[in-house]
Amino acid sequence: ANEVFNKMIETGLRPNVVIYTTLISGHCREGNTDYAFKLLDEMVKTGIVLDVFTYDCLIHGLCKVGKIQEANIMFKEMLDKHLAPSVFTYSAFLHGYCKLGEMNEAGKIFKEMLARGLMPNDVIYTTLIDGHCKQGNLELAFAMFNDMVQKGVKPSVHTYTVYMHHLCKAGKMQEAHHLLQEIHDKGLVPDIITYGSLIDGYCKKGNMDDAFQLHHHILRKGIQPNIAIYNSLINGLCKLGDVQGADRIFKEMLERGLVPN
């Protein structure tokens, strides 16, 4: 991307705010905020002003690497310029605070967002649900889930998967499996990670029957199991002392062209 950008300049073309923001976004996503700010500096020097997208990208990048204070400075700058923060701006802060486990701060951000009249979307809720779960507060996560449904925001497969993942980690397999049914009932399609979370949960409990039932289910659906799923199965079988079974599954994995890690 940098090369194309440089070629563009060599050709004599002038990058606009969209081009700059796209490249800034890429570097932010890689966690390279220093480079992103270097580009920003260049952009400003050529007389281009930041728009809401530029701010959102930078705030996201800073929050991602835990530099929330610096993100707050950008946020204030944004407000000073009378640029309205979006759901994406708040999403970045929520992600940052949730990653740090600072759920009180995350709650404040959520309230501030509502006070601004912004409607939280499924990603906002999923981020909060994941944050509460990571702090071991499955009850609060479930309350957010209900709040979401009550407000008419439809949980996505990600929302379900995040919550199910933590239920599985907590060994609450019945609840987790019940949600798989709910995904189907709502016409949503579980993905490989949804299945992987359940399979790992069953394996950790030594319930290989249910683990393999799901494994066969995804094979029948034509979904290619990934290395994580095979690792879960092999680990589960080995922990039960079924080395032969583990060997069989290992061979199945190789036959499917997967490389052991």
Next chain:
RNA sequence: UAAAGACGUCC
């Protein structure tokens, strides 16, 4: 032009 999720070993 921007945002969120799963796996092994030891413990």
